[in-house]
Amino acid sequence: MDFSFTRIKGGIGAARGFLSSAVSCGIKNPDSDRLDLALIYSESPCVSAGTFTTNKVKAAPVRVSQNHLRKGAIRAIVANSGNANACTGLQGINDANEMCLSVAKGLGLKKTEVGVCSTGVIGLPMPMMRLAPKMPELIEGLAAKRGNDVARAIITSDTHEKEIAISFDMGDHRVRLGGCVKGAGMICPSMATMLCFITTDANISSDNLRKAVQEAVEESFNRITIDGDMSTNDTVLVLANGASGMPRMRRNGSDCNKFRKALSWLMLELAKAIVRDGERVTKxxxxxxxxxxxxxxxxxxxxxxxxxxxxxxxxxxxxxxxxxxxxxxxxxxxxxxxxxxxxxxxxxxxxxxxxxxxxxxxxxxxxxxxxxxxxxxxxxxxxxxxxxxxxxxSPEYVDFNRSEYAYWKQARKDGLV
Amino acid sequence: MDFSFTRIKGGIGAARGFLSSAVSCGIKNPDSDRLDLALIYSESPCVSAGTFTTNKVKAAPVRVSQNHLRKGAIRAIVANSGNANACTGLQGINDANEMCLSVAKGLGLKKTEVGVCSTGVIGLPMPMMRLAPKMPELIEGLAAKRGNDVARAIITSDTHEKEIAISFDMGDHRVRLGGCVKGAGMICPSMATMLCFITTDANISSDNLRKAVQEAVEESFNRITIDGDMSTNDTVLVLANGASGMPRMRRNGSDCNKFRKALSWLMLELAKAIVRDGERVTKxxxxxxxxxxxxxxxxxxxxxxxxxxxxxxxxxxxxxxxxxxxxxxxxxxxxxxxxxxxxxxxxxxxxxxxxxxxxxxxxxxxxxxxxxxxxxxxxxxxxxxxxxxxxxxSPEYVDFNRSEYAYWKQARKDGLV
CATH class of the missing domain: 3.10.20.340 (ArgJ beta chain, C-terminal domain)
Incomplete structure (x- = not known):
């Protein structure tokens, strides 16, 4: 990049005015206590932009989030790992809406201000009976320094959480930009191919943010592949709340160009991190x-x-x-x-x-x-x-992906299939 | 098929008037005595048709055989395993021509009446110093019952030879149709994806044979995949010499339709045999x-x-x-x-x-x-x-394909690289 920026600690928690939280619901495995439900929230109104899988089989949360994004800005994101909520029909749409609704109620937002994302196995209903009771704890847990918990809650077969944040000056103001990402399998170019959440306290219009996101995705997430399989759940969501105090950027002004470069750099680093942490990848x-x-x-x-x-x-x-x-x-x-x-x-x-x-x-x-x-x-x-x-x-990739039968067995135990 | 035919023994040796031969040159490994150079020859003039890889990187023998087929009928086919003679430049073209020329000389044919095929590693020169001295033995070995030797000589990572033959009546005459095939890796739909040789003593015009071959390939070899990788050497060659004694089939007559069905059936069986014997395939x-x-x-x-x-x-x-x-x-x-x-x-x-x-x-x-x-x-x-x-x-497929370094080491020992 031809402007200077500083790597700072954290990911989505780095930008001002964003709170995060995560809890463990046992979505994939009731006996596990790993974090699997996450929440991101902008304290003040913000603008948002996103890209979604181009797979024609779209998971319910993708359909719901696309719809909400079309209606206006998203101010909170609820995301789970362990179940993709894909190929789950009307029940899946109801479950995704229910996740948004309960976050909206808890935070005093409209349902359409909440984005929802899921990642995990395809074709099994969401175990809402384990997820719904944890919603109050999820919302109460919102805090400024919990971005890393979100990064950990969204991973599946990833070996570690992946987050990056940077800061740079815009005029007299220090701006922060941070993100986290999950990948590992079903990674194929042509549209965002995983979950990626990015927050910034930059002050940018919705239109300018959308353009910057499209440009950055094209040069980052659309350039990677692990196994050539495009997922049904890929989602990139970017929230910008202006909490840095900077004045609104001018379209195509130098600040806007600087922001676009920073966003592109960040997305490319996150995309590379997905490939490096691909399922059983050695190169x-x-x-x-x-x-x-x-x-x-x-x-x-x-x-x-x-x-x-x-x-x-x-x-x-x-x-x-x-x-x-x-x-x-x-x-x-x-x-x-x-x-x-x-x-x-x-x-x-x-x-x-x-x-x-x-x-x-x-x-x-x-x-x-x-x-x-x-x-x-x-x-x-x-x-x-x-x-x-x-x-x-690797031979280990194929071996790792031979069976998802364990998911089905748990769903049967849960009475969902 | 809605007409009756009989499975008979053998493959390309089943049709009348075709001779076959195979020898061991140690093309891949000088210490091995496996058959790796094969010859098919029609005693009488014949018509021929073929299809070739659509990969834009075409092996030298593909270019030479395409050229010969364009100039008229092919009456003999020389084929080796252990080296693909692909990405070998002018030297590769010279080597493929040399293989045709020495067969043509030995059999009293024009060089353009000989087709040539290679399969094996890409990018290393042919070890002609081991292949050329065996040409006289190859030609002298021609015999009516050696079709199986050809089927064995052309395989590489295949676990066994693959050949089928059938016979059926056309008017008062018994017609035979047989073929052999090699596959195993780099198998992907969209054009013939391997080596396949078919002989018949049916009496058919060159035009009708070409149409029948295109139709049969579209419904057989173009419908299979093992690893999605289209090879540089894929070739199907079909020779028909009329030795059954039957009169020339009429275009679109009932005999011609019957022949097309028989050819399609045979090619589909051979194509399925390739998938079943794919590298480390279990399903x-x-x-x-x-x-x-x-x-x-x-x-x-x-x-x-x-x-x-x-x-x-x-x-x-x-x-x-x-x-x-x-x-x-x-x-x-x-x-x-x-x-x-x-x-x-x-x-x-x-x-x-x-x-x-x-x-x-x-x-x-x-x-x-x-x-x-x-x-x-x-x-x-x-x-x-x-x-x-x-x-x-399978994990074993990936493991099997991790390295072709042994080929390079032999080529270095041979002074070829």
């Missing part, structure tokens, strides 16, 4: 496509490479296998000429003009042995570029 | 999409489900996870309405109208425990259908 790989005729060609190449099971398996094995990379470039449907393609791995040439380069194999293997490395694919046909962030595919 | 799954608005919508749904890493992992785990199936339907970009979708597994309703059906879970788990089962997805929006054949994804 974080940046795929940088250059020299394409068009942006779309570059994107097709990046997506084909980042999603190839064989390419991702070879990364897991520490094999600098450029043959598999170029084979994925070939079926990407982008306009390419095999004899022009250069591929480098960790800055070392692996393929030049479609043929094996003469870099010693030891150097290429050393590059792929790193936990994070970059693949550059130069099509040498134009000026367009596209960058994506991917992971390896 | 063969037929995905049958019904009630789509258009053929393309049905196809998009089938492909999304058949390629989803999460769906395939759940099949491996014996989990009748309809939630993951409907989530893939949702991101398929087909026109769907969640609340209309029915999904059955092994004939048992798993999801009705987008919601969990009340079939006992034990019955669904029993269905997925079978080594072969069918998933039916009814979109209930129209009349269009599409059927695909897929496999599970």
């Amino acid at each position: 974080f790989v940046t795929v940088n496509v250059k020299g394409a005729k068009t942006h779309l060609d570059a994107k097709k190449v990046a997506e084909a490479v980042c999603k190839s099971a064989l390419v991702k398996s070879s990364w897991n094995g520490g094999d600098p296998n450029w043959g598999r990379i170029i084979h994925a470039v070939g079926y990407s449907r982008a306009r390419i000429r095999e004899e022009l393609i250069d591929i480098s791995i960790g800055g070392k040439a692996a393929c030049l003009g479609g043929l094996q380069a003469d870099t010693p194999m030891d150097q290429l293997r050393a590059a792929v042995a790193e936990p994070e490395f970059e693949i550059e694919i130069n099509l040498n046909q134009g000026e367009a570029e596209y960058r994506m962030y991917s992971s390896d595919l | 063969f799954v037929t995905v049958n999409v019904k009630g789509a608005k258009t053929h393309l919508d049905a196809k998009k749904v089938a492909e999304a489900v058949c390629k989803s890493a999460l769906v395939k992992s759940s099949w491996n785990g014996g989990d009748p996870n309809w939630g993951r199936i409907i989530h893939a339907v949702g991101y398929s970009r087909a026109r769907i309405r969640e609340e209309l979708i029915d999904i059955s597994i092994g004939g048992k309703a798993a999801c009705l109208g987008g919601l969990q059906a009340d079939t006992p879970m034990d019955q669904l788990r029993a269905a997925v425990a079978e080594p072969e089962f069918e998933i039916e997805i009814n979109l209930n929006q129209g009349e269009a259908e599409y059927r695909m054949y897929s496999s599970d994804l």
Whole structure:
């Protein structure tokens, strides 16, 4: 970034005027005491913007939150892990509405001022009998320094919570921007692909915030993949309450540009954190496509490479296998000429003009042995570029995802199915 | 099929007037004595047709065979396993031409009457110093009953050879049709995705054969996937020499229709055999999409489900996870309405109208425990259908594909890189 900012502690709790809370309901497992229901609340009115999955099968909370966002600003977000409330029909919509309503009542808000998000298993009803009784405790627990509890409550197969916050100056005022995110599985580019909550005390109009969010999502969450599976629940929600005391930013003014850059940087860091903490991931790989005729060609190449099971398996094995990379470039449907393609791995040439380069194999293997490395694919046909962030595919990923039967067994015990 | 035919022994050796041979060159590993170079030859002139990968990165033998097929009929096919001769530049084209030329010389054919196919690792030069000296032995070995040797010589990570042959009557003449196939990895729908050779002693024009082959490939090899990775070397070649003695079929006559049906049946059986013998595959799954608005919508749904890493992992785990199936339907970009979708597994309703059906879970788990089962997805929006054949994804698949470093080490030992 070409302006300076400071990393500060925390995530969504860092911005002024936001309170957070989280409780344990045992949504997935009644015997567990891990946090699984979270609440974010802006003490003062705020503006909000969001993006949602483009999967046509949308979870109930996605439908409800989209509807509320359309009607005006969202001032509170209630989110649970352990059940996606997806493919749950009218009952699911009722449950999502019920979650909003009970938060709205407790906080003196309109129901449409509350956003709702869920993540977990698809197709099983929400265990509302365990969730509803915890609502009063959730609301009473709201406090300024509990952002980390929210970050922990929304994760599922993630190994740790993921949050970042920064601060920067806008005129005479210090502005804070922070967020948290959950990812791990069902991660695929093309629209926000997880849950992400961001708060800021910047003073920005609803229109400007919406534009900034769309731009930042396009360059962050839409650029990552772990397993190529787009979720039914992906949601990014950003709240801005102006509590920093700064005057409202002018559209396209320097402050607004600065804010957009800060938001883009933050989202990209959160998106990368999702890939690094992907299910059973051992490698974080940046795929940088250059020299394409068009942006779309570059994107097709990046997506084909980042999603190839064989390419991702070879990364897991520490094999600098450029043959598999170029084979994925070939079926990407982008306009390419095999004899022009250069591929480098960790800055070392692996393929030049479609043929094996003469870099010693030891150097290429050393590059792929790193936990994070970059693949550059130069099509040498134009000026367009596209960058994506991917992971390896491990035997442990498949093993981890073999069965969700335990969810069903609990739902049966709960009398929900 | 609505006409009767008889399964007979063998594969490409079953049709009259075709000779086969195979030798061991140690292409992948000089210390191994497995067969890895094969030859098929029609004693009399024949017609031929073929389809090739649509990957834009095409292996040298694909380019050479396409060129030869364009110039007229192919009468002999030379094929090797252990090296794909892909991404090998001018040297690769020279090597593929050299393979054709030495077969042509030995058999008194024009070079353009010889087709060439390779399968194996991408990006390493062919070890011609081990292959070329074996050409005389390969040609001398031609015999009527060696079709099985060819089927064995072309496999790589396949666990066994795959060949089928049938015979049926056309007028007063008995006609034979047989083929062999190799698959295992890099298997993805959209164009022939492997090596497949088919011979017949039917008497058919080149035009009619081409049409029959295109139709049969569309309904067989284009309907399968193991890992979603389209290979650079996929080739189907069909030779018909008329040695049965039957008169030339009339275009669109009843004989021609009968032949088309027989060819389609044979190719579908070979395609299914590829899926069943996919790398570390434990389940063969037929995905049958019904009630789509258009053929393309049905196809998009089938492909999304058949390629989803999460769906395939759940099949491996014996989990009748309809939630993951409907989530893939949702991101398929087909026109769907969640609340209309029915999904059955092994004939048992798993999801009705987008919601969990009340079939006992034990019955669904029993269905997925079978080594072969069918998933039916009814979109209930129209009349269009599409059927695909897929496999599970196993931890062992990923483990098996972690590294091809051994290939490189041999190539280095050979002085090729």
